[in-house]
Amino acid sequence: MTIDAALTELSALLGDRLSRSKSDLEAHGASEAHFAPAPPDAVAYPESTDEVAQVLRICHAQGCPVIAYGAGTSLEGHTGAVAGGLSLDLSRMNKLLALRQSDMQAVVQPGLTREVLNRELRATGLFFSVDPGANASLGGMAATRASGTTAVRYGTMRDNIRALEVVLAGGRVIRTGSGARKSAAGYDLTGLFLGSEGTLGIITELTVQLHGQPEAISAAVCGFERMADAVDAVVAVIQIGIPVARIEFVDAETVRAVNAYSGTDLPLRPHLFVEFHGSDSSVAEDAARFGEVVADFGAADIGTATRPEDRTALWTARHHAYWACLGLRPGATAIVTDICVPISRLAEAVEETRADIAASPIPGPILGHVGDGNFHAILLVERGNESELAEAGRLAGRMAERALRLGGTITGEHGIGIGKLAHMAAEHGAAWEVMGEIKHALDPANILNPGKLVPGP
Amino acid sequence: MTIDAALTELSALLGDRLSRSKSDLEAHGASEAHFAPAPPDAVAYPESTDEVAQVLRICHAQGCPVIAYGAGTSLEGHTGAVAGGLSLDLSRMNKLLALRQSDMQAVVQPGLTREVLNRELRATGLFFSVDPGANASLGGMAATRASGTTAVRYGTMRDNIRALEVVLAGGRVIRTGSGARKSAAGYDLTGLFLGSEGTLGIITELTVQLHGQPEAISAAVCGFERMADAVDAVVAVIQIGIPVARIEFVDAETVRAVNAYSGTDLPLRPHLFVEFHGSDSSVAEDAARFGEVVADFGAADIGTATRPEDRTALWTARHHAYWACLGLRPGATAIVTDICVPISRLAEAVEETRADIAASPIPGPILGHVGDGNFHAILLVERGNESELAEAGRLAGRMAERALRLGGTITGEHGIGIGKLAHMAAEHGAAWEVMGEIKHALDPANILNPGKLVPGP
Numbered sequence: 012m013t014i015d016a017a018l019t020e021l022s023a024l025l026g027d028r029l030s031r032s033k034s035d036l037e038a039h040g041a042s043e044a045h046f047a048p049a050p051p052d053a054v055a056y057p058e059s060t061d062e063v064a065q066v067l068r069i070c071h072a073q074g075c076p077v078i079a080y081g082a083g084t085s086l087e088g089h090t091g092a093v094a095g096g097l098s099l100d101l102s103r104m105n106k107l108l109a110l111r112q113s114d115m116q117a118v119v120q121p122g123l124t125r126e127v128l129n130r131e132l133r134a135t136g137l138f139f140s141v142d143p144g145a146n147a148s149l150g151g152m153a154a155t156r157a158s159g160t161t162a163v164r165y166g167t168m169r170d171n172i173r174a175l176e177v178v179l180a181g182g183r184v185i186r187t188g189s190g191a192r193k194s195a196a197g198y199d200l201t202g203l204f205l206g207s208e209g210t211l212g213i214i215t216e217l218t219v220q221l222h223g224q225p226e227a228i229s230a231a232v233c234g235f236e237r238m239a240d241a242v243d244a245v246v247a248v249i250q251i252g253i254p255v256a257r258i259e260f261v262d263a264e265t266v267r268a269v270n271a272y273s274g275t276d277l278p279l280r281p282h283l284f285v286e287f288h289g290s291d292s293s294v295a296e297d298a299a300r301f302g303e304v305v306a307d308f309g310a311a312d313i314g315t316a317t318r319p320e321d322r323t324a325l326w327t328a329r330h331h332a333y334w335a336c337l338g339l340r341p342g343a344t345a346i347v348t349d350i351c352v353p354i355s356r357l358a359e360a361v362e363e364t365r366a367d368i369a370a371s372p373i374p375g376p377i378l379g380h381v382g383d384g385n386f387h388a389i390l391l392v393e394r395g396n397e398s399e400l401a402e403a404g405r406l407a408g409r410m411a412e413r414a415l416r417l418g419g420t421i422t423g424e425h426g427i428g429i430g431k432l433a434h435m436a437a438e439h440g441a442a443w444e445v446m447g448e449i450k451h452a453l454d455p456a457n458i459l460n461p462g463k464l465v466p467g468p
Numbered sequence: 469m470t471i472d473a474a475l476t477e478l479s480a481l482l483g484d485r486l487s488r489s490k491s492d493l494e495a496h497g498a499s500e501a502h503f504a505p506a507p508p509d510a511v512a513y514p515e516s517t518d519e520v521a522q523v524l525r526i527c528h529a530q531g532c533p534v535i536a537y538g539a540g541t542s543l544e545g546h547t548g549a550v551a552g553g554l555s556l557d558l559s560r561m562n563k564l565l566a567l568r569q570s571d572m573q574a575v576v577q578p579g580l581t582r583e584v585l586n587r588e589l590r591a592t593g594l595f596f597s598v599d600p601g602a603n604a605s606l607g608g609m610a611a612t613r614a615s616g617t618t619a620v621r622y623g624t625m626r627d628n629i630r631a632l633e634v635v636l637a638g639g640r641v642i643r644t645g646s647g648a649r650k651s652a653a654g655y656d657l658t659g660l661f662l663g664s665e666g667t668l669g670i671i672t673e674l675t676v677q678l679h680g681q682p683e684a685i686s687a688a689v690c691g692f693e694r695m696a697d698a699v700d701a702v703v704a705v706i707q708i709g710i711p712v713a714r715i716e717f718v719d720a721e722t723v724r725a726v727n728a729y730s731g732t733d734l735p736l737r738p739h740l741f742v743e744f745h746g747s748d749s750s751v752a753e754d755a756a757r758f759g760e761v762v763a764d765f766g767a768a769d770i771g772t773a774t775r776p777e778d779r780t781a782l783w784t785a786r787h788h789a790y791w792a793c794l795g796l797r798p799g800a801t802a803i804v805t806d807i808c809v810p811i812s813r814l815a816e817a818v819e820e821t822r823a824d825i826a827a828s829p830i831p832g833p834i835l836g837h838v839g840d841g842n843f844h845a846i847l848l849v850e851r852g853n854e855s856e857l858a859e860a861g862r863l864a865g866r867m868a869e870r871a872l873r874l875g876g877t878i879t880g881e882h883g884i885g886i887g888k889l890a891h892m893a894a895e896h897g898a899a900w901e902v903m904g905e906i907k908h909a910l911d912p913a914n915i916l917n918p919g920k921l922v923p924g925p
Contacts, residue, residue: 113812202659355570420651452909
């Protein structure tokens with residue numbers, strides 16, 4: 012019962028779709044983040060659910076770890092083969108299997124990326140709303156319960172996945188959920204697999220909920236004197252119930268980066284970027300009400316954009332903020348933190364984080380999906396500078412502790428991977444053990460992404 | 469290790485809050501539905517989480533079944549003590565523990581009912597949206613993943629519970645979720661307990677999401693020549709994205725009952741009842757767009773109501789439809805079915821059900837939350853008439869099969885209890901076994917609501 016024995020069997024099954032090439036192993040063991048490389052022993056490229064089931068049967072029998080791999084855009088080291096084994100690359104299972112126009116649903120394979128899906132949907136009047144920034148695979152987004160800029164209006168992956176096909180550790184194939192919009196028929200297994208990060212099963216098919224492309228879109232941007240004013244303005248907007256489609260905060264440092272990167276000339280102060288979806292009249296009304304609310308918090312320089320090209324320029328600048336921030340310190344590597352707090356504690360959380368970073372030697376612009384109480388600091392660490400890396404780790408750790416102290420969560424959307432594992436006991440207490448018990452029930456041999464998410468056996 | 473030994477220990481713990489009175493046992497073993505009485509051996513009235521934990525420790529050690537009991541409004545026999553044991557009546561744990569106005573959240577105990585919660589919230593500008601009709605307890609609504617008329621806009625219990633405190637079978641107390649609006653921190657245990665019907669743990673505290681009371685509400689009602697036209701109009705409304713807060717279908721037979729019961733004079737044809745929430749201008753715009761869409765499907769007699777008293781009269785008539793339908797056959801007992809299908813198959817599902825009931829000797833008005841694809845037939849069976857009861861069971865069974873054939877689910881909101889248990893394998897296949905494995909991991913002695921929801925051991 013060894014990894015080698017598994018690979019021999021897998022090679023017979025998959026032929027040249029089992030790769031042991033150095034470049035493949037390195038690519039699948041690397042991460043977009045700062046984690047040490049953890050290459051697998053081999054990479055498999057299955058092309059069907061049946062093949063995934065056969066792979067899992069072999070690996071289960073041989074005790075060979077299996078790590079699902081989508082587009083590799085994780086920021087928390089989800090895909091590293093920390094115990095060796097097989098990287099299961101699902102990028103060849105990337106078909107749009109069915110479009111159910113009347114139900115506003117699509118059935119997709121896990122390797123399909125969200126940008127490709129939305130391209131395919133362009134002529135249908137529908138779109139897939141969840142937008143984490145990166146062109147992630149839909150399977151990966153489901154496995155990490157991803158969200159992003161539009162979650163405040165359209166929800167996270169938890170709200171936009173209706174059904175799954177999942178292969179369990181021993182090779183059993185199950186279906187969860189249905190095409191119905193709701194159900195009270197037993198445990199919500201769909202919800203259990205969303206966010207399970209490949210530790211409970213391999214997602215091989217997803218039924219995703221789509222939304223109608225809005226008839227009209229308008230966008231606005233406005234600046235604030237103080238960060239707390241911007242954040243408090245967001246809280247007021249949410250409480251009053253203005254149906255913002257996106258509402259994004261960027262601090263003054265992010266604005267500086269964005270101006271340099273995207274050629275905008277926003278004043279160097281905290282800003283909100285906001286977008287409204289609806290009819291011509293409703294977006295105009297929403298924008299007007301938004302303007303009134305933020306004016307109470309001292310908003311200045313309120314710029315609106317209803318022409319598509321202006322809107323696109325505005326949101327492209329926001330979407331490129333990560334790259335813009337990297338440009339603040341050429342050659343730096345970014346540690347992107349991710350916490351989420353109750354919105355009543357958001358201003359406090361952002362201010363404390365700002366002060367903590369200001370007292371450190373590391374630049375760390377802050378931005379986030381503040382309508383959900385979720386924000387990130389992009390900690391810019393000199394590449395190879397171990398002392399800065401350690402300092403960034405301490406800043407990130409204090410952010411996680413802060414989130415818990417304020418009644419929130421250590422991750423709003425990036426997930427646990429190996430980056431947040433040390434904080435799971437603090438967030439969940441005895442409930443973390445329960446996660447381990449569920450994991451053990453479904454994967455007793457612990458072959459699915461071992462070393463991640465649950466307590467060690 | 470016996471139930472008797474458990475009751476002796478429980479009596480020492482709870483004193484006169486452990487009841488063995490005949491009336492208590494009968495009340496807790498009865499159901500609002502047609503199921504045979506299944507009284508427990510005793511009823512416990514705990515007053516704190518700690519007491520619940522002690523009760524579960526005793527019952528776990530003695531192998532005594534524990535059945536959570538809220539307001540007793542279940543329609544599928546959830547609370548019957550089919551294996552004897554203890555009914556755990558949570559009605560004394562009925563406090564509003566905290567109101568977090570800025571986060572629009574409330575922390576409540578499980579025995580608090582939704583009507584009492586909304587009464588307490590009246591002055592706050594906030595409300596709890598989930599409305600299953602009955603004045604159910606919030607713990608029971610969570611345990612059955614309840615929904616109702618407003619789910620199309622505000623979501624089901626799955627969308628409106630942020631965090632739980634749960635006591636597990638052995639007495640461990642865990643907390644799931646947080647006050648943050650989203651999280652990617654591990655398995656969604658909150659979601660797992662929602663809909664678990666007391667088989668995985670006892671919910672002892674809930675953090676519920678509230679919504680701002682809308683600034684303006686308007687309502688409309690309209691009739692259609694054919695049932696299929698009404699249903700197709702709903703599908704169009706949803707697809708176009710008109711943000712209806714409620715959209716309810718009633719068939720001509722229900723209209724007849726409602727007219728007789730509530731003194732309305734609606735034409736005897738299928739109708740839609742609809743409500744819009746927003747600002748004065750947005751609800752007017754929504755109502756106008758709605759009128760245009762339904763006119764394309766031949767809607768007639770479009771009546772609108774913006775004055776609160778007219779709106780209340782309209783919706784009171786809808787809310788009393790269940791009682792009105794009972795009045796169609798004096799002395800009858802009702803078997804309320806509950807299926808949910810993809811909205812593209814809704815017209816087909818309703819039409820087939822209509823025809824099937826029409827061919828039977830049993831009256832069965834149809835109504836439902838059609839924006840979700842969810843509808844009910846209220847099968848009116850002569851009390852004590854075994855052959856009619858059997859016929860109603862066959863009709864309900866064919867509805868469940870129809871839901872599955874059309875890609876839907878056997879229950880949209882009423883849950884499984886014992887009423888739908890026979891259809892679980894058909895809906896979930898191997899995934900039902902997985903539910904059993906999770907149950908076994910968390911409740912190895914099978915003391916929590918045994919005989920419900922999961923496959924027999």
